[in-house]
Amino acid sequence: MGNSGSAHNYSVGCFNNLKNSMTHIDKVMVKENEKLVAEARLRLTTTINSIRWLTFQGCPFRGHDESQNSLNQGNFLEMVKLLASYNKDVKGVVLQNAPKNAKYTSSDVQKEILSIVARKVQKLIREEIGTSKFCIMVDEARDESKKEQMAIVIRFVNKEGLIKERFLDLVHVHNFFQHATFIINVVSSSTKRNDELLAAQAEEIAREIELGELDTGQGANQMSSLQRPGDTRWSSHYKSIQSLKKMFSATISVLRSIANDRSVSKYSRGDAAGALQIIVKFDFVFILLMMEKIMKITDVLCQTLQKKSIDILNALDSVSNTKVLLGNLRNDGWDPLLQEVNYFCEKNDIDILDLNHKYVSFG
Template identity: 45%
Template sequence: MAYIKHGAYHFKMDEYPPDESVTHPRKFQYYWFKSFPWLEYSPDKDAVYCFPCFLFCKKPLGKKGSDVFTVKGFKKWKRVNDGERCAFLTHMGKDSKSAHNYAAKCYDNLKNKPCHMEPLVVKQTDGDIRRNRLRLRVTFDSLRWLAFQACPFRGHDESLDSKNQGNFLEMVKLIASYDEEIGAVVLGNAPGNAKYTSPTIQKELLGIIASKVQSEIRKEIGDAKLCLLVDESRDESKREQMAVVIRFVDKPGFTRERFLDIVHVADTSSATLKEEISSVLVQHQLDVNNIRGQGYDGASNMRGEWNGLQAKFMEECPYAYYIHCFAHQLQLALVAASKEVADVHNFFDHLALVINTVVSSSKRHDELQANQVAEMEHLIELGELETESGANQVGTLQRPCDTRWSSHYASVCSLVKLYKPTFLVHKSIATAKGSGTSPSARAKASGAVNLMMSFDFIFILHVIKNLWESRTCYAKSCNKSLKIL
């Protein structure tokens, strides 16, 4: 900037050297600076340059002599003061849009502070700044609340005439309806280029929130030793996602588990998982040598002794001991044991039939609840049920999940509790002739009635309930966050 402020270099000599390369030598004249103040003289080359063109020339060099006044230097003094053919006048050009005039204008604007970006930005009124901040705050608070509640942001139709534009826009509308100042600056009252509601803005703000949360987690971890808990699963879009959880002891001495990151992985090979996990650790400045435990499932890519994920981390940190998830081990043991006992294996197939027949139909579910109410009223009359507040709630049957055997215990308990109402629903279906019930539905219901009246089914139901009650307590203890590392 000092060079620009100084301006063109008007070097003054008592006598300028003549150009000996021509027959009639001529030399530079100092008074030319007055007529052409943009000239800059170089005593080393005995040539002149155009100061603004040197700074802002936008023409390609080497074309039509355009680099004479910027690179080579002009020294053909005979062509100066040659009327309209004067080289200096020719360089300036008659058109106001010539390269020289464009460069001169750029130079003048650079010297003129009011034309700089900073003064133009400062001119923005305090009111504009306040309105923009208020608009952004509404967007930020809406996103933060929806993210905390795990709610989707966008709707199927976000057009202006849509009756439901999605959770995010509807929440902004709701906030605006309670405050006139907010309503005056958001959505339709916001400038077209500063609404702060586009999907891109939403993702950017969510990224900022996520980075802030991760930063706080990193501060909480500090230099503590940690355990690495990793699991992968396929999401709704069929993309393999890997969740990374860090388990550590904080400064007050409490065991903490923090969900640190979720990463898309191309495949679930141990090499790929190792690379992605290492990238997450490096990103958050976590030292691999501080790992004191690894918690994964029992898949071969995780627990492999030589090429598994746990083995690859053990190569870098020999103290990163691998522990197969206790709850997962217990689940595998239960699955194996259930398959070995034919009666138990068949029982779970029958259990699914009994429950699914009822919960798959809203009409049958309503009938189940009506049977519950009738049974409760009868038991209350007999004095076998208490009538205090919160007691005797109407429940429903729980479907078992194939991948979560803990859900089978909930299914067994729900059927034990609702055994008679469930039996009455199946009996009603089996005996409903000519009421729109299909023969196959009546046949299934009839089979369920026979099952529920059999000694083997009832006996196994109660054995499984009592046996898995202790198993559930153990599984919960395996999942407690305060378990010793």
């Protein structure tokens, strides 16, 4: 038989291990995997519960300093730490005790979980509405970073005959006015640039008169400057769009001049180059002309409703007329708008997109 380290005893030990199926490598791996899965589920459950509570209470997630030495790591991490302090099982799998590649605390994970919750809530709202008639209420607002957002609220009558309102979504709208303001600020940054803009505008007016594209007469083709849109008054947005459209070619000329001017700072040249990339795109021109048509209609309503002499009947009549005009624009305005956009792009040497091509989404 030999001593304990003999080949015979070693073979006997291997045989006994072979007979014990619980020591087989596949069983050990399955058992270990089950443990890892259970820990990951507990860790993820803790993250989800923290996010649900903070969302329901309307609390921000992130902190100014989320480092390990911070006294306040933000609401989310502090909530996870609080839950861990009351449960040793949770404490053993979260934060420092979690694998570095599966902590489930990053901002990307938080956003993904929030998007899943949002889709489930939206699904419940759709099920609650069912086949009932509903209306959509939309309002524009800005966050702290001045980004425009569109709040969408659904109003409907439920099965019990009660009027209900449900917040459906908050959508970041196209930052057209932010881009327009940026372009105007770059071009109107100094008196010198304003003079260049007026000179370029004068040349453009003279060229168009020579080509017969502008009428002449007393008070026609007066010089003007770009107008910045205000934060609250939509009439200023309309005037800003009008001025930018009128001085579009002159604006491009000034932006190119700034971008190539070595006497200005590299930051000014960079801003001008960035503004130039924005303004010479088809989508910017399309939105510019589309918004001009829409706001030409809505501006009349805004001006009417601001009159002190307006009464409720005239106000309702103005709203009804505006709805009719917007409906006509939606139903019959596409082809004329597209023709105008194409002509405008050709006039300013901007590439025209082929809208018949297949759309491919990136990202």
